[in-house]
Amino acid sequence: MKTLLVLLGPTGVGKTDLSIELARHYRTSVISCDSRQIYKEMNIGTAVPEREQLAAVPHFFIQTVSVRDYFNCWEFEQQALRKIRELFEERDVVVMAGGSMMYIDAVCKGIDEMPTIDDEVRASVKEMFERDGIEASRMLLKKLDPEWYARVDLKNGKRVMHALEVCLMTGKPYSSFLTRTVKEREFNIVKIGLNREREELFDRINRRVDIMVESGMEEEARALYPLRHLNALNTVGYKEWFDYFDGKFDREEAIRLIKRNTRRYAKKQLTWYRNDPDIHWFHPSQKEEIRSILNSLILD
Structure with missing residues (x-):
């Protein structure tokens, strides 16, 4: 084999x-x-x-x-x-x-498989992160996907932003795409x-x-x-x-x-x-x- x-x-x-x-x-x-x-x-x-x-x-x-x-x-x-x-x-x-x-x-x-994120959504998430800091991104994630908020490393800005991108792109929680x-x-x-x-x-x-x-x-x-x-x-x-x-x-x-x-x-x-x-x-x-x-x- x-x-x-x-x-x-x-x-x-x-x-x-x-x-x-x-x-x-x-x-x-x-x-x-x-x-x-x-x-x-x-x-x-x-x-x-x-x-x-x-x-x-x-x-x-x-x-x-x-x-x-x-x-x-x-x-x-x-x-x-x-x-x-x-x-x-x-x-x-x-x-x-x-x-x-x-x-x-x-x-x-x-x-x-994660959905493809368009440039506009990615840019808006990045802009918010740079303008308002990681705490604002965390709070939005908590609102859109409390399950993933409780599991993700909240100090990892990249992970937080990616989850937000998926939530905003699809209208669904990021955690719903994780079947494991x-x-x-x-x-x-x-x-x-x-x-x-x-x-x-x-x-x-x-x-x-x-x-x-x-x-x-x-x-x-x-x-x-x-x-x-x-x-x-x-x-x-x-x-x-x-x-x-x-x-x-x-x-x-x-x-x-x-x-x-x-x-x-x-x-x-x-x-x-x-x-x-x-x-x-x-x-x-x-x-x-x-x-x-x-x-x-x-x-x-």
Whole structure:
């Protein structure tokens, strides 16, 4: 049976190297499942693999969309599934690697199709958010969809605005579109999770941020500063630089916050993954153990 091998884990854990090793072993390709590496203009700040790594095996969905383009989980699900099925025509295993929780779930479980939002509605929601702040958006969401208001992360402006867009576009609560029905896939799915001890993981994250800064992360963010209002750039590693450019704090504080917020994101990823009993967890150094379980799960 065709198998999608999903390699997941928190940011900075070491997924890239192992994904390439596995792709080489199975003579296959890597589907990137990273909601930020997919953007063309975001390179250093999203830790896009080096050219040599990308050349080692075919990669898909890395730097293929502009930050100016609207792209969401549902679109990733549709495009990724088409590519996976295309690859299955020539090989039995495809590797999908990344840490974007909702993108992984979209491919493995499916997500509910959301209505297309027209530009006028999107612009009006954005205008209200910028004019009146997030609290006004929260209160409107509470009125239009109290069920989702009680569940959503109210600090996440992007999520609040998206729910409002759907409510205003359709006249129905955003929550009414969420059936949470798991879609059956016609291929086998094997999930391998990578993790490290907390201190080890956090040290790797801190060192990786230092390397990014040395590689020109600040300059990359400065070039994207005029586009800071775009959803794609409302992300760790960029918004801290934008606040620094706005004079909210100094450069050292920006770097400290990038490290802190990246560590927090890693913890959030691990919390999300704990709800999935199908993940087989390993330290990245346990390569023999990983190969052993893959042999049993893929060959059976």
